[in-house]
Amino acid sequence: MLALRLLNVVAxxxxxxxxxxxxxxxxxxxxxxxxxxxxxxxxxxxxLLHGALFLFLSANALGNYVLVIQNSPDDLGACQGALxxxxxxxxxxxxxxxxxxxxxxRHDHHCFFTGNCIGSRNMRNFVLFCLYTSLACLYSMxxxxxxxxxxxxxxxxxxxxxxxxxxxxxxxxxxxxxLGSEMFVILMxxxxxxxxxxxxxxxxxQLLLILRGQTRHQVRKGVAVRARPWxxxxxxxxxxxxxxxxxxxxxxxxxESSKQQDK
Numbered sequence: 001m002l003a004l005r006l007l008n009v010v011a012x013x014x015x016x017x018x019x020x021x022x023x024x025x026x027x028x029x030x031x032x033x034x035x036x037x038x039x040x041x042x043x044x045x046x047x048l049l050h051g052a053l054f055l056f057l058s059a060n061a062l063g064n065y066v067l068v069i070q071n072s073p074d075d076l077g078a079c080q081g082a083l084x085x086x087x088x089x090x091x092x093x094x095x096x097x098x099x100x101x102x103x104x105x106r107h108d109h110h111c112f113f114t115g116n117c118i119g120s121r122n123m124r125n126f127v128l129f130c131l132y133t134s135l136a137c138l139y140s141m142x143x144x145x146x147x148x149x150x151x152x153x154x155x156x157x158x159x160x161x162x163x164x165x166x167x168x169x170x171x172x173x174x175x176x177x178x179l180g181s182e183m184f185v186i187l188m189x190x191x192x193x194x195x196x197x198x199x200x201x202x203x204x205x206q207l208l209l210i211l212r213g214q215t216r217h218q219v220r221k222g223v224a225v226r227a228r229p230w231x232x233x234x235x236x237x238x239x240x241x242x243x244x245x246x247x248x249x250x251x252x253x254x255x256e257s258s259k260q261q262d263k
Contacts, residue, residue, distance in 0.1 A: 004099050004112075011112040018191070019062065022140050025188065026054050029181075030143045033150065050143065057139060061132035063249025067125040068114045071251060072102075095217055108206075108215040123210070124238050124245060130203035137196035144189045151182060166190060210237050 034047040095107035097117050106120040118126045148165075149156055156162060169186045172178040178186075209215060213225050213233040235242075244250065 001098065007112050008099055008115045012115045015065075015113050018195070019058070021188065022136070022192070023058065025185065026051075026140065026143065029185070030147050033147055054136070054139065054143075057132050057136040060247075060249055061129060061136050064125040064129035064132065065114065067249055067251060068111070068118070068122045068129055069116050071122040071125065072100075072116060106215060107217045108209075109217065123206075124242075125249070125251075127203055127206050127210070127237075128245065128249070130199045130206065134196045134199035134203060137192040137199065141189050141192040141196065144185055144192065148182065148185060148189070152178070162189075210234060 031047050031051055034045075034050060094103060094105055096103050097107070097110050099110055100117050102117070104117040104119040106123075108118040108123060108126075110117050111126065114126075114129075116122070145156060145162070148154060154161070154165070165186060169178050169183060173180075173183045209219070211230040211233055213228050213230075213236075217223075218225060238245065241250075
């Protein structure tokens with residue numbers, strides 16, 4: 001339990017450090033390296049468009065990250081009597097998390113990167129956090145590849161060029177052909193690639209469970225769920241104003257779960 005609580009502190013710090021390093025590289029390395037096209041208007045310069053897109057992805061990722069932490073899916077009244085009697089919670093979707101030391105309504109899992117449980121009140125923000133984190137990482141990887149391609153004069157036309165970049169760069173780094181800053185960017189490329197694919201896969205998995213009306217906790221426990229139309233399951237999590245929440249980080253306004261929590 002001590003190791004889990006330590007991970008609950010280290011993982012969010014790791015995520016915030018990666019976010020800070022990514023922002024610094026984008027602001028002080030990738031954006032200045034983009035030369036403006038004299039024939040193009042200043043309003044639509046490559047650096048400005050790149051910066052605006054990166055800020056949009058980062059703001060949504062960090063905004064939903066904060067909302068996942070703030071909107072804790074607590075329902076202490078539902079199982080308070082059961083916990084005092086040291087018996088299992090009556091609802092199969094309600095779970096007591098030992099790491100958080102609290103009861104979660106419609107528990108899905110405990111996310112160590114946010115240090116919080118994922119449940120009824122923050123499921124939509126968690127899915128959007130995974131989505132925009134994957135997009136921000138993959139977009140940063142593309143910008144980093146363009147930077148390394150220009151600085152080191154490397155062509156990535158061959159599909160295996162990215163896979164052989166790291167071992168080749170390590171040998172050139174020890175021989176002095178690659179600078180330390182360039183080697184750091186190359187390492188970040190693989191880190192962005194790994195985090196982007198992991199978050200994208202996790203996002204797709206969560207969306208599949210939402211369409212089925214299930215949670216990961218129910219799948220692990222083998223709890224059967226009532227069959228409902230997938231549209232209703234999707235609306236229960238994302239609400240009627242799903243498009244607004246897709247563009248701007250916001251709480252689950254208009255969703256069925258938020259209405260139940262407010263009662």
